[in-house]
Structure formats: C-alpha cells, structure tokens
Amino acid sequence: MTPTRVDACHIEGMKSQTDSPIIHVCARGLAPVILIIGLYVFFHGHYSPGGGFQGGVLLAASFLLLRMTLGTQISQLVMPSRLTITLSAIGALIFAGTGLVAIFAGGNFLDYGFLPVPWFDPAYLRNYAILFIELGVTLTVMATLVSIYDDLLEA
Amino acid sequence: MNQMIWVVLLPFLGSVVCLLVHRKLVFALAMAASLGTLAVAAGLVAHVWEHAGARVELGGWAAPLGIALQLDGLAALFLLLTAVVGVLVGIYAGSFFAQTSELRPMGIHFWPLWLLLWGGLNGVYLCSDAFNAYVLLEISTLAAVGLTVLSGSTASLVAGLRYLLAAMFGSLMYLLGVALLYAGTGQLDFVLLSRSLTPQVHVVTAFGLMVFGLLLKSALLPFHFWLPPAHASAPAPVSAILSALVVKASFFLLLKIWFVVFDSLSGEGPGKMPGQLLGFLGSLAVVWGSFQAVRQWRLKSLIAYSTVGQLGYLFFIFPVLSFSHSPPHEALAWGGTVFHLFSHGLAKASLFLAAGCLLRAMGTDDLHAMRDIAGRMPVITFSLGVAGVSLMGLPPSAGFVAKWMLLRAVLASGQWWWAPVIVLGGLLTAAYVFKILAYTFVPSQGDAVRLQPVSLAMTFVPLALAMLCVLIGFRADEVILLLPAVPGCEMSAGGGGGP
Numbered sequence: 207m208t209p210t211r212v213d214a215c216h217i218e219g220m221k222s223q224t225d226s227p228i229i230h231v232c233a234r235g236l237a238p239v240i241l242i243i244g245l246y247v248f249f250h251g252h253y254s255p256g257g258g259f260q261g262g263v264l265l266a267a268s269f270l271l272l273r274m275t276l277g278t279q280i281s282q283l284v285m286p287s288r289l290t291i292t293l294s295a296i297g298a299l300i301f302a303g304t305g306l307v308a309i310f311a312g313g314n315f316l317d318y319g320f321l322p323v324p325w326f327d328p329a330y331l332r333n334y335a336i337l338f339i340e341l342g343v344t345l346t347v348m349a350t351l352v353s354i355y356d357d358l359l360e361a
Numbered sequence: 362m363n364q365m366i367w368v369v370l371l372p373f374l375g376s377v378v379c380l381l382v383h384r385k386l387v388f389a390l391a392m393a394a395s396l397g398t399l400a401v402a403a404g405l406v407a408h409v410w411e412h413a414g415a416r417v418e419l420g421g422w423a424a425p426l427g428i429a430l431q432l433d434g435l436a437a438l439f440l441l442l443t444a445v446v447g448v449l450v451g452i453y454a455g456s457f458f459a460q461t462s463e464l465r466p467m468g469i470h471f472w473p474l475w476l477l478l479w480g481g482l483n484g485v486y487l488c489s490d491a492f493n494a495y496v497l498l499e500i501s502t503l504a505a506v507g508l509t510v511l512s513g514s515t516a517s518l519v520a521g522l523r524y525l526l527a528a529m530f531g532s533l534m535y536l537l538g539v540a541l542l543y544a545g546t547g548q549l550d551f552v553l554l555s556r557s558l559t560p561q562v563h564v565v566t567a568f569g570l571m572v573f574g575l576l577l578k579s580a581l582l583p584f585h586f587w588l589p590p591a592h593a594s595a596p597a598p599v600s601a602i603l604s605a606l607v608v609k610a611s612f613f614l615l616l617k618i619w620f621v622v623f624d625s626l627s628g629e630g631p632g633k634m635p636g637q638l639l640g641f642l643g644s645l646a647v648v649w650g651s652f653q654a655v656r657q658w659r660l661k662s663l664i665a666y667s668t669v670g671q672l673g674y675l676f677f678i679f680p681v682l683s684f685s686h687s688p689p690h691e692a693l694a695w696g697g698t699v700f701h702l703f704s705h706g707l708a709k710a711s712l713f714l715a716a717g718c719l720l721r722a723m724g725t726d727d728l729h730a731m732r733d734i735a736g737r738m739p740v741i742t743f744s745l746g747v748a749g750v751s752l753m754g755l756p757p758s759a760g761f762v763a764k765w766m767l768l769r770a771v772l773a774s775g776q777w778w779w780a781p782v783i784v785l786g787g788l789l790t791a792a793y794v795f796k797i798l799a800y801t802f803v804p805s806q807g808d809a810v811r812l813q814p815v816s817l818a819m820t821f822v823p824l825a826l827a828m829l830c831v832l833i834g835f836r837a838d839e840v841i842l843l844l845p846a847v848p849g850c851e852m853s854a855g856g857g858g859g860p
Contacts, residue, residue, distance in 0.1 A: 295380035302374055314421045315366045 224275060233275035237284075240268035244348075251340045252333060258340035262347025269352050278359060290353035297345030304339050364408070365417050365430045368401045368440060369484045376476035384469050388455050391472040395444075395451045398479065402437075402444040409437040409843060416489070424489075424550040431489035431551070434843040435699065439486045439613055442703055445829070446605050446710050447479055453714050453822040454598035460721065460816075467511050467596065474511075475602065478504035485610045489551045491539045491622070494614055495532065502528045502578070505607045508599040509591050520590035527577060527587040531611075534574030541567040554622050568623050572635070575618065578611035581639070581676060582646035585669045589653075592665035597717020600661065604668045604713060605706040612675055612702075619679065636683025643676030644782040651789035655796065660716045660726040663793055664709065670786060671705045671752065674698075677767055677783070681774045690773035696841045697766030703840070704751050704759035704830055711748040711826035715741050718819050722812040728797065733805040735798075737812060740820050742801050747827035749794030751834075754787045759834040 224230075241264075248261025272281040305316040313320030318335035319328055326334065375394025379387050408415065414433040418424065454475075458468025481501030488494050506528070510521035543549055545564060546557045558564050580588040588608070592600050650670025657663035678698045682691060718741050719734065720726045735742045751758035754765075764783060771779045833840070 291380055295377045298377045299374075299381075302370065302377070306370070306374075309363055309366065314417075314419060315363075315370070316420050 229275050233271050237268045237271050240264055240271065244268060244344075248340060248344045249337070252336040258343025259347050261340075262344040263351065265344065265348040266351035269348070270355055273352075273355060278356070285352055287353070287356045290349040290356065293349035294346045294353065297342040297347075297349065300342030300345070301339045304335060304342070363417075364401050364404050365415070365432055365487055366419075368398060368405060369430075369480055369487065371398045371401065372476040372480035372483065376473045376480065379473040379476065387469065387472050391476060392448075392451055392455070394476055395448045395479075398483070399444040399448050402440040402483075405432060406437045406441050406843070408432070409434050424553055425548065428493055429489045429550060430487040432487060435613070435616070436486040438699055438703070438840065438843060439609070440483060442609075442706050443479065443482050443486075443606050446602070446706055446826070447475075449822050449826055450598050450601050450710060450714070451475075452818055453601075453717075456816040456818040457596070457598055457717060457721075464596075470511060471508065471596075471598070474504045474507045475599075477501075478508065478602070478607070482606060482610050485614060491542065491549045491551065491554065493549075494617075495536050495539060498535075498578070498611060498614060499532055501607060501610055502532065505603055508602065509595045511596055511599060512594075514594070516590070517594040520587075520594045524587045524591040527584070531574040531577030531584075534570045534577070536574075538567040538569075538571035538574065541570070551617060551621050555624055558623065564623075568618075571618050572615065575611045575615040576639075576642075579608050579615060579675075580669060580672060582642050582649060582669070582673065585646065585650065585672075588669055589662060589665040592668060592713075593659070593661040597713055597720065600665070600717075601710040601713040604665070605710040608668070608672060609702055609706060612672075616678075620682070633683050636679040639676045640680030640776075640779060643673040643679075644779060646670060646673030646676070647782055647786035648673075648789070651786055651793065654793045655789060657793075658728050660719065660728060660731075660797065661713070663728075663797065664712045664716060667712075667752065667790070667793060668705075668709060670790070671701075671709070674701050674705075674764070674767065674783070674786065677771060677779055680776060680779065681770050688774060690770045692841065692844070693766050693770035693773065695844050696837070697763050697768075697770055699844060700759055700763035700766060700837065700840060703833060704763050707826050707830035707833070708748040708751040708760065711744055711823045711830065712752075714819070714826065715744045715748070715823040718815045718823065721819070722815050723810050724813070728800045730810060731797075731800045732803050732810070734801040738815070738820075740824055741815075742798070744823040744827045745801070746794075746798055747831060748823070749798065751827070751830045753791045753794055757834045758831045759837075760830070762834050762837045 244261050244264030244267070246261075247256040247264055248258060249256075251257030251261065269281065269285040272284055278287075304318075304321070307322070308317045308320045309315055311320040311322050316339070318332040321331060321335055323331055371394055375391055375397075378394075379391055382390055409432060414431065416432070417430045419428050419430065421427075423429075454468070454471060458464045458471060478501050481497045481499075481504060484497035485494060485501065488497060502525075506521050506525045509524055510517050539549070541563050542554060542558075545561070545567070546554060548554045548557055577584040592604050595603060647670050650666055650668070650673060654663050654666035654670060657666055675698055678694050681694045682688065716726055719731065719738070722738060722741075723730055723734075747758075751760035754760040754763070764787060768780060768783050771777070771783065
C-alpha cells in the first residue's frame with residue numbers, strides 16, 4: 207500500500223471514490239496542471255483566444271477530477287461545496303458591479319473608459335477592466351459547474 | 362435613458378445578492394428589488410407617455426456592432442404588467458413560503474429564481490436584437506423550469522422535465538432561424554433586419570422556424586401539452602407567475618418577429634396563409650382548452666387548462682392584420698390583444714393565488730371538497746368570482762373591453778368566421794367559472810372540512826389583483842393611447858433614431 211493511498215483513504219475514515227492507487231496518483235498529479243492551464247487561459251482571454259468561460263471550465267475540470275477520484279469528502283478541502291453558490295454570486299456581482307461603476311461615473315453600462323481609476327492610461331484601463339470582468343465570469347462558471355456536480359451527487 | 366438598463370439590472374442584482382445574504386434578510390431584499398423595479402417600470406411608462414419611445418445602445422456601440430435596447434408602448438405595457446403582478450405575487454409569496462417548515466426551504470430558492478426570471482422577462486421586452494432575445498428567453502425559461510420543480514414532488518419533476526424539453530426544443534428552433542438570418546444578412550438587430558430582408562428561401566425558412574419555436578413556447582394548441590401539468594403542479598405563486606407572465610414573453614417576441622422583423626413578408630401575398638393558420642389554431646385552442654377546463658375536477662388543473670383556452674384569443678391578431686398593410690382596424694386589434702394580455706394576466710394570477718389559499722385551507726383542491734366555502738372564506742370566493750367575471754368578459758371588466766375590441770376588429774376586417782369562436786369561448790369560460798362558484802355555495806352535509814387559517818396577505822392579494830383587473834377596464838383610453846399607432850410601424854418607420 208503506497209503512502210498516497212493511505213493519505214487519501216484513511217483520514218477520519220473517509221472513503222474515496224476508487225481504491226486504485228494509479229488513479230489517485232495520476233489525478234493528484236494532473237489536477238494542479240489543469241488548474242494552471244485554466245489560469246493561463248483566463249489571463250489570455252482579453253487579447254488572444256481563451257477567456258473567462260473556457261478558463262472557468264478548466265478550473266472546474268480540475269476540481270471535478272479530484273471530486274471523482276479522491277471522493278467528495280476529501281476534495282472538500284480544495285473546493286468546499288457550501289462555498290460554490292456564494293462564489294458564483296460573487297462572480298456575477300463582479301461583472302455587474304463593474305458595469306454599474308461605469309454608469310455611476312457617467313458612462314454607459316460596462317463603458318470601461320469611464321471607470322474611476324485615474325492612474326491608468328485609457329487604453330490599458332479598458333484592457334485591464336476586461337480582464338477584471340473575465341475574473342467574474344471565471345469564478346461564476348467554475349463555481350456553478352462544481353455546484354451542479356455536487357447537486358447531482360446529492361440527489 | 363439609463364432607466365432601461367436598471368429595469369433589467371435591478372432584478373438580476375437582487376437575484377445575485379439574495380444568494381449571498383442571510384436567509385432572514387432574503388425576503389426584505391427581494392421586496393426592495395421588486396419595488397425598485399416597479400418604480401423604474403412606472404418611470405418608463407411615463408416616459409413613453411410623454412415622449413413616445415427611446416433607444417439605448419449598450420456600451421456606446423451602435424447597432425451592427427453593439428446591442429441596443431428599444432423601448433416602445435408595447436414593451437412599456439408589458440414591463441408594467443410584469444412589475445404589478447410581480448410585486449403583488451411577491452407579497453403573497455412572502456407569507457406563502459413562511460407557512461410551514463416544509464415550505465420554508467423552498468422560499469430560499471424561490472426568490473433568486475424569480476428575480477432571475479423577472480430580469481430575463483424585462484430583457485426580452487426591451488432587447489432589440491434577435492440573438493439576445495434568445496439568450497434572455499432562455500434565462501427566463503430555465504428560471505421558470507427551476508421554479509416549476511421547486512416542490513420536488515414526483516409530479517412536478519415530471520411536469521418540469523417535460524416543460525424543459527419542450528421549451529428547449531422551441532428555443533433551438535428559434536436559434537436555428539436566427540442563425541439562418543445572420544448567415545443571410547449579417548444583421549441581428551430587429552430594425553436593421555427588417556430593412557434588409559427579401560422573400561428568399563432562407564428568409565422564409567427562418568421565419569417558419571422562429572415562429573414555430575415561439576409557438577411551442579407560448580403553448581398554442583397542438584403544442585400546449587407541456588403547460589397544464591407544469592402550471593398545475595407548481596406552488597401557487599409560481600403557477601401565477603408562469604401563467605400570467607412567462608407564456609406572454611414568448612408571445613411578445615412572436616409579435617415582434619411577425620410585425621417588425623418579417624413585416625414585409627407577412628403582410629402580403631403568401632403571408633396570408635400563416636396568419637390564417639395561426640388564427641385557426643388559436644380558435645381551436647379557445648374551444649378545446651375551455652372545453653378541457655370544463656371537464657376538470659381539480660381547481661388548479663381547471664385554471665391551467667383555462668390558460669390554454671385564453672391564450673388562443675391572442676392569436677386572432679395575426680389573421681386580422683395579415684390581409685392588408687395598415688388597415689383601419691389596426692388600432693382595435695392591437696388594443697384588444699394587449700387588453701386581453703393584461704386582463705388575462707391579472708385575472709389568472711388572482712385565480713391561481715386564490716386556488717393556493719383554498720389548497721392551504723382545505724388541504725385539497727378537489728372541487729367536490731369545496732362545500733360551503735363561500736360562507737367561510739368570503740374574500741377568496743369573491744376574488745374567484747371577480748377574476749372569473751373578467752375572464753368571461755362581462756362588462757365593465759378589462760376582459761369585456763378586450764373581447765369587445767377583438768370582436769369589432771374581427772368584424773371590421775371582414776373575417777366574420779372568427780366571431781362565433783370568440784363568443785363560444787366566452788360561454789365556455791362562463792361554464793367553468795360557474796362550475797367553480799357553484800361548488801363553493803353548496804352547503805356542507807354535516808361533517809364540514811376543518812379549514813386551516815390563511816394569513817391576511819394571502820387572502821387580500823388575490824382580491825387586489827382581481828379588483829385591478831376590473832378597474833383597468835375603466836382606463837381603456839390610456840392603454841390604447843400608449844400604443845401609438847402600431848409598434849411595428851413606429852419602429853420600422855424610424856426606429857426611434859436608428860444607428
């Protein structure tokens with residue numbers, strides 16, 4: 207029995223989804239890599255192919271891989287189920303809030319040029335504001351996908 | 362005109378914030394969002410009253426690149442109807458979901474979903490872009506399915522899944538039509554599309570697909586199969602919302618597609634045929650839906666089938682306006698249809714909410730069990746009666762104004778064959794309304810059902826809706842004046858200042 211398997215299976219009697227050490231080791235190796243690729247895709251959304259939705263799906267894929275291999279209970283440490291709905295709401299608020307700030311600053315909804323961040327060059331302001339709302343999209347997509355998976359397991 | 366953004370954004374924000382705050386604060390927060398939306402919607406109606414329509418380009422990008430919101434009389438009236446029904450149903454739902462410990466967790470999920478649905482509906486009324494209309498319609502459909510299965514009972518899950526599949530199929534047909542149009546013209550904006558369409562094969566196919574998809578979602582007769590189980594098995598406030606508002610949103614989009622985008626196609630030549638077909642299906646719906654309603658023995662199924670029947674009246678506008686381009690009876694037909702939407706929305710919400718009270722008080726909604734209800738729950742019985750009067754179309758209610766205008770429009774257009782259907786539908790409606798009322802007056806034989814107490818808010822909200830439905834019959838002029846000429850003509854003539 208490898209130490210990996212002991213860690214995964216015997217913490218306070220939590221049972222994992224599968225007993226195969228190969229699957230555990232592979233998943234634990236793969237999940238962080240998917241996570242990094244997800245972040246990479248998210249950070250590239252505003253000027254090259256990629257973006258919040260794709261990045262969010264990749265992040266969710268990494269968490270769901272852990273859910274499926276190590277079991278729901280152990281993977282709570284990485285992404286707690288009770289946080290998912292809150293996170294998705296916060297993501298949507300980031301998106302809508304950016305738009306609202308632009309309205310209050312005298313522009314149209316999501317008119318990034320009006321955001322009250324005076325130390326940025328206008329072109330860069332638009333650039334980073336898009337990145338900022340992509341952050342909201344990423345959070346919402348990731349948290350919603352994980353929450354759908356958790357709900358399906360519960361039922 | 363940032364108000365137009367607020368009317369969509371407020372419900373969405375409310376919905377998101379409802380997920381974040383403590384469950385004791387959810388009701389207060391949702392009511393604040395509802396009242397805010399009502400205020401903004403009233404402001405928009407006042408704006409249309411004073412300056413006709415308005416158009417907002419989101420983000421400052423003009424139409425072929427960006428997305429526009431377009432406000433006209435029709436949209437303003439729909440916003441107002443949604444807001445009035447929404448606030449009153451919200452007050453009712455606040456005390457409905459606080460009744461028992463089983464209902465309380467449902468309430469936690471009700472508010473975010475309902476506000477999401479509301480935002481989607483407001484978006485559908487305002488957006489002037491075929492693809493975004495699809496997205497917003499999908500938002501409202503998915504939220505509506507979520508609301509349908511709120512109780513989690515087997516019956517509601519079956520009905521909800523059927524609703525989801527039917528509505529999804531309808532949406533995809535609509536999306537296919539949008540894709541064809543976009544491939545053909547490179548435009549998505551309603552006003553720009555209407556200028557660039559010519560009767561070619563792909564345009565006619567797109568027209569057929571979009572109309573078919575929207576008919577499926579607005580439950581016209583052969584496609585009504587998903588509606589009665591979904592509306593009958595949902596909790597009372599949800600049934601009221603679904604029946605009064607959700608089916609109307611896809612009908613609103615159908616009006617826009619038919620009279621704005623495909624105006625040049627549907628008005629002349631081969632365009633007569635689809636109009637007549639919709640009128641025929643509508644008249645079948647009036648007769649068949651009302652007949653099925655008379656046959657039901659459960660109150661909520663009866664009201665749900667009555668929705669199928671009453672929706673049929675809305676489709677007479679298509680044949681009546683399809684024979685000539687701008688006939689003199691145009692204003693009558695529009696007024697009648699919009700009035701019918703209003704009266705049906707208010708009356709049906711009132712009936713479903715009253716049925717919810719009865720279900721709460723008696724523990725069943727079987728008509729046979731409703732003995733001696735009139736004496737013991739007079740306010741509820743009175744609401745049922747007043748809402749019923751409007752559904753039947755007795756003066757002075759809004760239902761009478763609607764049916765009278767429709768009847769006159771039908772006769773003025775020379776298509777007398779729809780007139781008997783309108784009258785027969787009214788008689789069948791009277792039959793099922795009196796069927797409900799008759800059982801409430803039957804005296805109980807010895808062992809009367811013990812009634813559970815019903816809260817004050819739940820008792821008086823149905824009454825308020827029913828009274829509004831009658832009172833609006835006195836204000837017909839204002840509603841007709843809010844529809845300046847015809848929405849279609851107004852928008853294709855200038856689009857409130859296109860790009």
